[in-house]
Amino acid sequence: MAPDATLADRLVADQFGVDGADLLIGGIPARALAERFGTPLFAYDAGLIRRSYRALAAALAGFATIHYSIKANPNPAVVRVLHAEGAGIEIASLGEFHAAMEAGVDPAQILFAGPGKRRSELAAVISAGIGEIHLESHEEMVHVAAIGASLGRRVCVAIRVNPIAEAQGGAMRMGGKAAPFGFDEEDLDAVVDAVAAHPHLDLTGIHLFAGTQILDAAVLIGQWRHGLAVAGRAAARLGRPLRTIDLGGGLGIPYFAGDGTLDLAAVRAGLPELIALRDADPLIRDAHVLVEPGRYLVGACGVYLSAVLAAKVSRGQRFLVVDGGMHHHLAASGNLGQVIKRDYPVAAASRMGEPVVGPASVVGPLCTPLDTLARKVEMPAMAEGDLVAVLQSGAYGPTASPVGFLSHPAPAEVLVDAGAAQLISRVQ
Numbered sequence: 266m267a268p269d270a271t272l273a274d275r276l277v278a279d280q281f282g283v284d285g286a287d288l289l290i291g292g293i294p295a296r297a298l299a300e301r302f303g304t305p306l307f308a309y310d311a312g313l314i315r316r317s318y319r320a321l322a323a324a325l326a327g328f329a330t331i332h333y334s335i336k337a338n339p340n341p342a343v344v345r346v347l348h349a350e351g352a353g354i355e356i357a358s359l360g361e362f363h364a365a366m367e368a369g370v371d372p373a374q375i376l377f378a379g380p381g382k383r384r385s386e387l388a389a390v391i392s393a394g395i396g397e398i399h400l401e402s403h404e405e406m407v408h409v410a411a412i413g414a415s416l417g418r419r420v421c422v423a424i425r426v427n428p429i430a431e432a433q434g435g436a437m438r439m440g441g442k443a444a445p446f447g448f449d450e451e452d453l454d455a456v457v458d459a460v461a462a463h464p465h466l467d468l469t470g471i472h473l474f475a476g477t478q479i480l481d482a483a484v485l486i487g488q489w490r491h492g493l494a495v496a497g498r499a500a501a502r503l504g505r506p507l508r509t510i511d512l513g514g515g516l517g518i519p520y521f522a523g524d525g526t527l528d529l530a531a532v533r534a535g536l537p538e539l540i541a542l543r544d545a546d547p548l549i550r551d552a553h554v555l556v557e558p559g560r561y562l563v564g565a566c567g568v569y570l571s572a573v574l575a576a577k578v579s580r581g582q583r584f585l586v587v588d589g590g591m592h593h594h595l596a597a598s599g600n601l602g603q604v605i606k607r608d609y610p611v612a613a614a615s616r617m618g619e620p621v622v623g624p625a626s627v628v629g630p631l632c633t634p635l636d637t638l639a640r641k642v643e644m645p646a647m648a649e650g651d652l653v654a655v656l657q658s659g660a661y662g663p664t665a666s667p668v669g670f671l672s673h674p675a676p677a678e679v680l681v682d683a684g685a686a687q688l689i690s691r692v693q
């Protein structure tokens with residue numbers, strides 16, 4: 266691959282492949298998927314999910330295990346792939362609990378985090394035997410204790426901590442600011458005391474989540490180092506060992522020109538120091554350390570395929586109007602929290618290898634200029650019926666998008682595994 270290859274070229278070469286003019290997804294031509302399932306569609310390659318999971322699990326071996334944060338892609342068929350690999354599950358709602366159940370996950374392998382859990386959700390998951398509830402407010406503490414009392418048992422809980430700014434490991438990220446997520450680290454002692462005082466709460470762990478889309482191994486290691494220190498302090502206050510330490514998700518993948526790839530070898534090289542820190546503290550030495558990534562495990566597996574409805578020129582600028590858009594893939598349109606709108610990697614999935622003829626903007630069918638999937642990307646000649654692929658689309662896709670906006674049909678979702686494709690649509 267030439268050093269000046271675009272991110273899309275690199276991803277196509279590394280993750281997908283090409284046959285003639287067709288982009289391949291899990292070995293199947295994009296055009297064949299489009300013909301069989303219709304467009305727009307999300308195709309997820311199960312092989313790539315396994316590849317990401319196995320690479321991360323190998324890098325973390327001896328230090329931490331993986332819970333999949335299913336908000337990234339709660340489709341039960343996707344969850345099933347990761348569950349079969351050995352991942353536990355992190356959920357943020359009763360709906361996600363049901364998705365995990367549908368995928369065959371044992372409730373004991375599930376933990377529930379999120380700043381606003383309803384009492385009915387808590388009651389349902391606790392009755393079903395969920396592994397751990399991550400407390401984020403005093404109200405939750407009271408409700409979980411009351412549910413435990415009504416069931417006549419102690420509920421395993423962790424305290425979610427909103428870390429201080431220095432915990433960012435050099436990155437300016439989510440933690441350290443005023444935030445509704447978890448309890449401020451400054452209040453940790455008081456919160457530990459309050460939880461420990463409830464006879465129906467069993468304080469098993471500590472949870473920190475400092476930010477998302479982290480591509481720098483040193484930043485991650487710095488955050489995890491801080492997480493271990495916080496866990497040690499909580500255990501000391503509690504006066505007994507902790508059983509779980511959840512160091513959060515946030516492992517990034519490249520989306521934009523210039524983005525690097527998270528260096529797992531560098532992550533692994535940073536672990537002996539963390540293992541030594543953990544082992545030096547008898548109150549956290551035997552704790553089960555876990556991480557809970559979402560995007561890292563499923564982002565790369567997904568391709569959003571849409572078909573060109575019109576190829577037009579306005580005042581000298583080329584537009585490809587496609588049948589998919591921000592209503593299915595808000596993140597790719599740059600409207601899911603991005604400060605600067607940059608393009609996800611895109612490919613001309615039915616005209617691979619053809620010479621580019623100049624820049625084109627790929628826009629969706631919604632009546633708003635926000636509905637833009639790519640801005641002035643170099644593209645070959647494209648006509649009605651040609652396919653555009655947005656890569657890195659396996660995480661925060663349809664369930665993170667305003668699917669009802671403008672009342673277009675929901676996208677098909679397809680899982681490709683071992684050369685076979687299966688419709689797994691769930692979002693209506």
Ligand SMILES: Cc1ncc(COP(=O)(O)O)c(C=O)c1O
Pocket residue numbers: 334336337355378379474476477478513514515516557558559560561
């Ligand atoms: C508590 C928690 N865990 C895990 C994640 C997953 O983040 P990512 O997909 O960046 O790994 C999130 C994302 O918002 C989160 O809030």
